[in-house]
Amino acid sequence: MPSEPEIALGRVTPALRHESLFSERAANIKQSAVRDVFDLSLDPSLVSLAGGNPYLQSLPLDKLGAMASELIIEHGMTALQYGGGQGTPELRAQICEVMAEEGILDADPANIVVTTGSQSAQDVACKVFCDPGDTILCEDPTYVGALNTFEAYQARVEPIPTDEHGMIPAELAKRIAELRAAGATIKLLYTIPNFNNPSGITLCAERRPQIMEICREANILVLEDNPYGMLRYTGDPILPLRADYPDDVIYMGSFSKILAPGLRIGWALVPEHLQRRFYLASEAVTLCPPTFNQMLISEYLKHHDWRGQIASYRDLYAGRCAGMLDSLAEFMPESVSWTRPEGGFFVWVTLPEGIDTYPLLAKAIDAGVVFIPGAAFSPADTPSNKLRLAFSAISADKIHEGVRRLAPVLREAIEAR
Amino acid sequence: MPSEPEIALGRVTPALRHESLFSERAANIKQSAVRDVFDLSLDPSLVSLAGGNPYLQSLPLDKLGAMASELIIEHGMTALQYGGGQGTPELRAQICEVMAEEGILDADPANIVVTTGSQSAQDVACKVFCDPGDTILCEDPTYVGALNTFEAYQARVEPIPTDEHGMIPAELAKRIAELRAAGATIKLLYTIPNFNNPSGITLCAERRPQIMEICREANILVLEDNPYGMLRYTGDPILPLRADYPDDVIYMGSFSKILAPGLRIGWALVPEHLQRRFYLASEAVTLCPPTFNQMLISEYLKHHDWRGQIASYRDLYAGRCAGMLDSLAEFMPESVSWTRPEGGFFVWVTLPEGIDTYPLLAKAIDAGVVFIPGAAFSPADTPSNKLRLAFSAISADKIHEGVRRLAPVLREAIEAR
Known part of the structure; x- marks a missing residue:
């Protein structure tokens, strides 16, 4: 609580007045590092290997649009209630x-x-x-x-x-x-x-x-x-x-x-x-x-044949995952390793111990590529020699280009160690 | 925690095992009385003066349907992401x-x-x-x-x-x-x-x-x-x-x-x-x-002319509110009073002191009308001589019929006091 003299001087800002009102848990609510990077990944000059957005282009948009329209026009009293x-x-x-x-x-x-x-x-x-x-x-x-x-x-x-x-x-x-x-x-x-x-x-x-x-x-x-x-x-x-x-x-x-x-x-x-x-x-x-x-x-x-739709997603993501793994094999320094997922959106890359991937993000952005540093995925936010690469949202060509841009940044960090 | 002999006897149900896992706050999370009544109010033989649903019939459904369709077809990559x-x-x-x-x-x-x-x-x-x-x-x-x-x-x-x-x-x-x-x-x-x-x-x-x-x-x-x-x-x-x-x-x-x-x-x-x-x-x-x-x-x-849409809602609800107030004046016993809202969806009805409106709900349902007992709107859930009537979702005719059905239930309770 602000002191009486502070109030007398008119120096009490609303922020100061309300500081005592926060719950204990409020201090625990933090900015997600992924969110910071999410904003960055909207920059079209960058290749984003950060965001795990699903690929939506193959959805039956005409059909979905017609369904949405019919729902509102025919069943709006229920759908909007x-x-x-x-x-x-x-x-x-x-x-x-x-x-x-x-x-x-x-x-x-x-x-x-x-x-x-x-x-x-x-x-x-x-x-x-x-x-x-x-x-x-x-x-x-x-x-x-x-x-x-x-x-x-x-x-x-x-x-x-x-x-x-x-x-x-x-x-x-x-x-x-x-x-x-x-x-x-x-x-x-x-x-x-x-x-x-x-x-x-x-x-x-x-x-x-x-x-x-x-x-x-x-x-x-x-x-x-x-x-x-x-x-x-x-x-x-x-x-x-x-x-x-x-x-x-x-x-x-x-x-x-x-x-x-x-x-x-x-x-x-x-x-x-x-x-x-x-x-x-x-x-x-x-x-x-x-x-x-x-x-x-x-x-x-x-x-809609939603099972068929999922099967087509599977084929698509399989191709992108393969593209990611091939690109990693082509460009990554020898001391770097990575997981080989059987599904999903992500590959997890491990650098030699002692390298923190968080400061590498700024350099990667300079090189035109975005990733998520490993520290984001642990409760302690402790320095991590890992990073996440997503292959769900962009084409195999872009993935190839992104990994090509990332490699020298990692190589330099490894050599500087 | 269940005791060892209970486990040996195979008597430990999952519910018993997991009882200790609930947070302290879980005990505070209760069924909303309004929700109970909400389910009831779907019965078409009843006049519901319970639910405060807005009236949607006058929405420009064709227009909204076309907008939804266009959004998905033209901007689905953003709208669905x-x-x-x-x-x-x-x-x-x-x-x-x-x-x-x-x-x-x-x-x-x-x-x-x-x-x-x-x-x-x-x-x-x-x-x-x-x-x-x-x-x-x-x-x-x-x-x-x-x-x-x-x-x-x-x-x-x-x-x-x-x-x-x-x-x-x-x-x-x-x-x-x-x-x-x-x-x-x-x-x-x-x-x-x-x-x-x-x-x-x-x-x-x-x-x-x-x-x-x-x-x-x-x-x-x-x-x-x-x-x-x-x-x-x-x-x-x-x-x-x-x-x-x-x-x-x-x-x-x-x-x-x-x-x-x-x-x-x-x-x-x-x-x-x-x-x-x-x-x-x-x-x-x-x-x-x-x-x-x-x-x-x-x-x-x-x-869309959303201001005009709101103006038409205003007219509509004004009419329903007037219908509610007129019906109350026509049917309610003398010892009952009510608020005269200048807007919104609800009238608050007060019975003589000492009458609890909660047990009256079952009788009202027998008489073909639903309301929300006043106790629902106080933290203690203590007996209340009040009740809430909503006029937003149904026509003035139905409101009139609902109040007509409700009146004898209230009259009987007042006379029995």
């Missing part, structure tokens, strides 16, 4: 069909909550389960947006070591024991098991039940975030964690990567015994998800 | 024009954050300012959705007495002093100054600076929720609180009542010194508001 807080029954039933494609065969529409993108599902999960100081486990590295959401709830986020097969079960068990011994209250494990953002790594089939049994034994609920699951373009599909553990997993899906992120429609499939609280918490945030957007997606799923 | 977390620059500039109609002339698009309905703006405000146990002041009665949101943050909600001119400044000052003396940390005052939901009452011009000065003196930030402000159909317009107190008010607006709630687009105009934290907190919840919905509203504002 308030709807139920849980989402429309039709879309929830269709979401069950979408999840069946991934091997979740027992989902009940009653246990689905439609959300404003799956980001909002993460927010609601925190609201329902995390008190300040509670611990959430995640992969190291993990999705920067989830980190921002978790930190806004003053959760402690503890990264678990991963290798090329995903989170390491022994490391998970060890870390849980250590954290518990130190008095931590571990509530959730957040995982992107398929084609992780940012690493592109997939949790192998063998480890999935191991991870689940460790969490179940430790009474930790699993948040399975699977936006990229249907975008596998090589290797055998692996069942989601949710498939065999319906009581222990909140499964989060999204139409952002298989249809359109601009509609902001995601969902959570919640264990029946947790459904009510999850749904009410979601309602307390947004009242209801946008009716029109839900109905448009329902029309699309009903009247 | 991720956008900025703060909302599109175009819509934020247009929102300034909308607010100028209400007398806010100095709004800067940079200080606007577009949200998933204004409900989400309330959620973000709590996130940024309220720690568990902090106090939020509000009108008695107030919007049930805001109560649900505030309680999800474990805020203490303290209703301030109102009369026919809105919140009573002397009561506000007195309550602040009492609460402070009892050790409360008061962060926010939440108010719907125009045509309050549920009471229909408007805070008179004379009291507005008084309320603001009391809050400023006490260092309490004001959340001004003004979804109905442009729907004034009688009396002189009154400047929003925000107009003269730009540093001390977070102003919340919405397209739900002036265009379409199914698009879920609202906004907050945030004092410059609070903008960054508010925006980042909003981004942590939803990443970005739906791009397509924002662009559709921009097209509508650009190419």
Whole structure:
């Protein structure tokens, strides 16, 4: 609180007056490094390997446009009106069909909550389960947006070591024991098991039940975030964690990567015994998800070959991923390594130890290319010798050019070490 | 935690196992009484005076349909893609024009954050300012959705007495002093100054600076929720609180009542010194508001006479309000009184003291009419002799029939007292 003399002098700015009003959690709410770079990536002179935007050009825009128009003209009274807080029954039933494609065969529409993108599902999960100081486990590295959401709830986020097969079960068990011994209250494990953002790594089939049994034994609920699951373009599909553990997993899906992120429609499939609280918490945030957007997606799923559309995305992203891997092989210095994703949008590049990729970003921008430094994907924001390259949004030619521009920046850093 | 013998007996249900995982706040997240009634009001044999849905029939649906179609076909790559977390620059500039109609002339698009309905703006405000146990002041009665949101943050909600001119400044000052003396940390005052939901009452011009000065003196930030402000159909317009107190008010607006709630687009105009934290907190919840919905509203504002559309809404609701007031005068027992709103969607009906309107709801439903009991609009859910009647969604004929059905239910309760 400002002192009396300050007030007398008229020196109290609104910012000073209101400083004491912020919640404790407000200090934890930070700018996402990805967002900073997102703005940059709009500069057309730069090749952006930063943003993980999906490729939308192949969508049936004429058809979608006609559906939107008909929805408003024929069903505007419903589409433009308030709807139920849980989402429309039709879309929830269709979401069950979408999840069946991934091997979740027992989902009940009653246990689905439609959300404003799956980001909002993460927010609601925190609201329902995390008190300040509670611990959430995640992969190291993990999705920067989830980190921002978790930190806004003053959760402690503890990264678990991963290798090329995903989170390491022994490391998970060890870390849980250590954290518990130190008095931590571990509530959730957040995982992107398929084609992780940012690493592109997939949790192998063998480890999935191991991870689940460790969490179940430790009474930790699993948040399975699977936006990229249907975008596998090589290797055998692996069942989601949710498939065999319906009581222990909140499964989060999204139409952002298989249809359109601009509609902001995601969902959570919640264990029946947790459904009510999850749904009410979601309602307390947004009242209801946008009716029109839900109905448009329902029309699309009903009247378009969405499976064929996803198959065409798979082919497209497979080509871009191959282009990325070939370009990396062509241009990268010998001491640089990278992941070989079987799906999704991202490759994770590792430089020799001791190099921090964050200061390299400015040099890369000078060279005409943008990436996301690895530090963004860890809770501590500690210096990292990794970086994320996205291949989803631009053509193989542009990817080639971007990697060509990036290589000398990395080479110089390695030589200067 | 379940005991070892329980585990040995295999008696541990998932619900039991996970009970310890809920956050403290989860227990505060309740079913909205309005929502229960909302489901009921879909029964076509009932006359619903419950739901405050806006009337959408007069919208230019053909035009909106054509705009939606063109947006997707011509600008789908932008409209269906991720956008900025703060909302599109175009819509934020247009929102300034909308607010100028209400007398806010100095709004800067940079200080606007577009949200998933204004409900989400309330959620973000709590996130940024309220720690568990902090106090939020509000009108008695107030919007049930805001109560649900505030309680999800474990805020203490303290209703301030109102009369026919809105919140009573002397009561506000007195309550602040009492609460402070009892050790409360008061962060926010939440108010719907125009045509309050549920009471229909408007805070008179004379009291507005008084309320603001009391809050400023006490260092309490004001959340001004003004979804109905442009729907004034009688009396002189009154400047929003925000107009003269730009540093001390977070102003919340919405397209739900002036265009379409199914698009879920609202906004907050945030004092410059609070903008960054508010925006980042909003981004942590939803990443970005739906791009397509924002662009559709921009097209509508650009190419349609939206002021004329609002004027026609005003005429329509004025007629329905008159129908409601006439019907009440015709049918209500003498000991019943009600408010005479100058705008908005609601009339607030007061029965003699000692009558609880909640048990009357079941009888009203038997008689073929639905209302919302007054208890829903107070934080304590204490028995109330009030009830809310909405006149926004149905014709004057139906309103007349609904009030005709309601009257004997109330009469019987009064006689049985």
